[in-house]
Amino acid sequence: xxxxxxERAEPAHLGWTDAGDVRIVWKDAHESVYPLAYxxxxxxxxxxxxxxxxxxxxxxxxxGGLPIVQKTRPPSMEVKTVVPVGNYAIRFTWGDGHDGGxxxxxxxxxxCPTTGSRPDHLATAPEA
Ligand SMILES: [Zn+2]
Numbered sequence: 001x002x003x004x005x006x007e008r009a010e011p012a013h014l015g016w017t018d019a020g021d022v023r024i025v026w027k028d029a030h031e032s033v034y035p036l037a038y039x040x041x042x043x044x045x046x047x048x049x050x051x052x053x054x055x056x057x058x059x060x061x062x063x064g065g066l067p068i069v070q071k072t073r074p075p076s077m078e079v080k081t082v083v084p085v086g087n088y089a090i091r092f093t094w095g096d097g098h099d100g101g102x103x104x105x106x107x108x109x110x111x112c113p114t115t116g117s118r119p120d121h122l123a124t125a126p127e128a
Pocket of ligand 1: 043044045046047048049098100101
C-alpha cells in the first residue's frame, strides 16, 4: 500500500459492528473493520511497542494456529471509552485501564485489515 493512499486519511463515519468490532468508513469510501484484539495488539504506545504487544492470554493463544473462540473477552480486549484526540486521532481506554495508545487516522488506515497487510493469524481465521 502506498503511503499516499492513507496519509490524508480521515473517517467519514466511526462506529461499531454488531460483533463489537470498530468500524470506520473513510472519506474515500473505503471501509475498515478492526477486531478489538487486533487494535490492542497494535497499540502504538511506547510500553506496548517496547514489549511487542501486551502480554495477554488471547494474543499468546492465537499464535498457535488454532482459532480461539471466546464468549467473553478478557478485560484487556474490552474498550471502556473512546475519546477523540484533536481532530487526527482517537484514544481507547481498555478494560484493564490501559490508555496509553493514541491511534491516529493515519495509523488506523495503515492497520486496516482489509487492504492486503493483514496479519497471518487474522487472514487464516475461519469465517464465524
Ligand atoms: Zn499500549
